[in-house]
Amino acid sequence: MSAAESIPQQHAHAVHILYSDHHGWLSGWLRKRLGCAHNAADVAQDTFMRIIASRDALLGVDQPRAWLATTAKRLIIDRARRQALEQAYLAEMALLADSLPCHPAPDETLMALEALDQIGAALQAISARAREAFLLHYLDQQTHAAIAAQLGVSTRMVQKYLVQALLECRSQCAALAQ
Template identity: 40%
Template sequence: MSGIEVTRQTEIHNLYNNHHRWLRAWIRSRFDCSETAADLAQDTFIRILQKETIPQPQSPRPYLSSIARNLLIDLFRRRSIERAYLDTLALQPEAVHISPEARHTIIETLVQIDSLLDDMGERPREVFLLAQIDGLSFVAISRRLGISVNTVRKHFIRAMSQCLLLVGDD
């Protein structure tokens, strides 16, 4: 192991020892579940381990809380998607049995789609959803949104390009 790697491990070890308890309490104050707070605190340090750099010694708590806040947002978003999926599933006329593995895969896919849609920007996302979910034509979308068909086409192409890039990454 190189000297740089040893130094990095020492810095991360010190960061963990000095701030893990504080971070866990910080998360616990925002999310009333000690197990989830412990998991998110660990996930925060895992994110740090995956990064090239670690925070400067003078500001570790804002850095840690920023990562943890993003993880909390991801958790809330995931739970919201899961709840919507389960509500939709409950409305089905016939009881549908889905294995836990299939359910996990479906929810992970929905989370990825939600993230992709969130990254699109408001107008491309709206055009994409109207075309793909509502089945509207470009002309109908144009009328509904009060924009030209050419603009609808450009937004749709931008949205589809992002989808294709995501598929290409897998």
């Protein structure tokens, strides 16, 4: 067996050990934090999926619980931002519905929610820093300079992150590519 063939098995074995040793702890920790067993199970699942997706991440992890907790916290923040975005959209739609004589058709609302889901999926495909910059700029309406200070990078890097995020959104979102 070559080294290239053994890496996926080593990774799978390491993930299996990490999962069996810490899944119960992570689920309990998330249940206490979120107050909901179902949401905790979803975040725990997403945490291990993110770990599986990052093949190099298991090399040299000294404190797996801290690493799992940090990954889970970031996922909770992403979920909260995604929910805030959806709530803001629904609130705007409600305001428009009150001020306009006509209401958007249900299929238009569904298309908008599907577009938001596609944007969410596109944001999951980019680096955490690019995703953070995108959300800070477009959701929290922060300036490039404020984002750069928060992330500890240059404003030029923030611009690169935003371009990366927008390109990924365009490539993954059929509605935006037209």
